[in-house]
Amino acid sequence: xxxxxxxxxxxxxGVVESPDQWHFPYWCDEMGTMVQAGMESAAGFLMxxxxxxxxxxxxxxxxxxxxxxxxxxxxxKYVVTSSLERADWANTTIVSGDVAARLREIKERVEGDIQxxxxxxxxxxxxxxxxxxxxxxLVHPIVVGRGQRLFxxxxxxxxxxxxxxxxxxxxxxxxxxxxx
Numbered sequence: 001x002x003x004x005x006x007x008x009x010x011x012x013x014g015v016v017e018s019p020d021q022w023h024f025p026y027w028c029d030e031m032g033t034m035v036q037a038g039m040e041s042a043a044g045f046l047m048x049x050x051x052x053x054x055x056x057x058x059x060x061x062x063x064x065x066x067x068x069x070x071x072x073x074x075x076x077k078y079v080v081t082s083s084l085e086r087a088d089w090a091n092t093t094i095v096s097g098d099v100a101a102r103l104r105e106i107k108e109r110v111e112g113d114i115q116x117x118x119x120x121x122x123x124x125x126x127x128x129x130x131x132x133x134x135x136x137x138l139v140h141p142i143v144v145g146r147g148q149r150l151f152x153x154x155x156x157x158x159x160x161x162x163x164x165x166x167x168x169x170x171x172x173x174x175x176x177x178x179x180x
Contacts, residue, residue, distance in 0.1 A: 001107055001108060001110075001111070002043055002044075002106070002107045002108075002110035002111060002112055002113065002114050003107075003112075003113050003114070003133035003134060004046060004103070004107065004113075004114045004116060004126060004131055004132055004133050004134075005038070005041075005113045005114070005115055005116065005133060005134040005135075005136065006115075006116040006117075006119075006123045006126070006132060006134070006135050006136065007038060007115070007116070007117055007135075007136040007137075007138070008117075008118070008120075008123075008135075008136070008137055008138065008150055009023045009138050009140060010137050010138065010139055010140065010150055011139075011140050011142050011143060011144040012139060012140070012141060012142060012143055013143045013144060013145065013149075014149040014150055014151065015144035015145075015146070015147040015148065015149055016118070016120050016147070016148060016149065016150045017120075017147030017148035017149075018147060022140065022142055022144055023140055025169075026140050026141070026142075026169040026170065026171050027169070028167050028168055028169045028171070030165070030167045030168070030171075030173070031138065031167065031169075031171065031173075034136075034138070034173060038113075038115055038117075038136075039068075039071060039115075041112060041113045041115075042075060042112065042113055042114070042115040043076070043110050043111060043112030043113060043114060044075055044076035044077060044078060044106075044110060044112075044114045044115070045072065045075055045076070045077050045078070045114070045115050045116070045117070046077075046078045046079075046080070046095075046103075046114050046115070046116045046119075046122070047077070047078070047079055047080070047116065047117075047118065047119050047122065048079070048080050048081070048119040048121055048122040049079060049080070049081040049083060049084055050119075051117075051118045051119045051122075052077070052079040052081070052084070052087075052089070052092070055072065055089075056087075056088070056089035056092075059072040059073055059089075060073065060089065073089070073090055073091075074090070074091065075091060076091050076092075076093065076110075077089060077091055077092040077093070078092075078093050078095050078103075078106060078114065079092060079093070079094055079095060080095045080096075080099055080103075080119075080122050080125075081094060081095070081096055082096055084096075093106075099125075100129050100131065103126075103131050104131070107131075120148055120149075120150050123135070123150070124150075124151065124152075124154055127154075127157050127178065128154075128155065128157070130178070132178065133177065133178075134175060134176070134177055135159065135175070135176045135177070136173070136174070136175050136176075137150075137172075137173075137174045137175075137176070138171055138172070138173055138174075139171065139172040139173075139174060140170075140171055141169075141170035141171065157178060158178070158179035159176035159177065159178060159179060160176060160177050160178075160179050161174060161175070161176055162175050162176065162177055163175035
């Protein structure tokens with residue numbers, strides 16, 4: 001049975017939007033190792049419609065890193081959407097209708113981790129519906145000040161810290177699981 005695992009680059013003030021604008025000064029070997037491990041453990045990738053549109057355009061472009069692009073292009077992808085009728089990106093499954101039931105079915109038949117990178121709205125929905133199994137936060141020592149936050153207008157969800165590391169750049173690597 002698969003686990004749905006979400007990972008975010010996040011600022012101290014909770015911003016997850018546009019990490020390409022603020023996170024690179026904090027990149028380090030430990031972060032590279034963590035990102036690589038997530039890619040290797042992925043039995044598939046889950047995303048919302050907006051991220052699907054961005055990634056499908058980027059990872060199929062000729063200027064994308066060929067090794068990473070091959071991984072994303074070949075891997076199973078699941079896009080949660082109520083508006084996408086056809087997915088042109090290879091190996092993409094549209095998840096609509098009774099999304100919770102469809103995701104439970106996918107989790108039952110897939111072995112490994114289904115990775116979610118980004119898609120804050122989708123992650124909030126997964127957490128609220130008991131479908132998120134693990135939340136990895138890479139907390140960067142920066143206050144961004146504005147942008148979408150991971151948890152906006154979110155009900156209370158108790159989480160249990162199961163892993164924590166501090167990296168040389170000051171980034172905190174925190175792993176949480178929902179409290180049972």
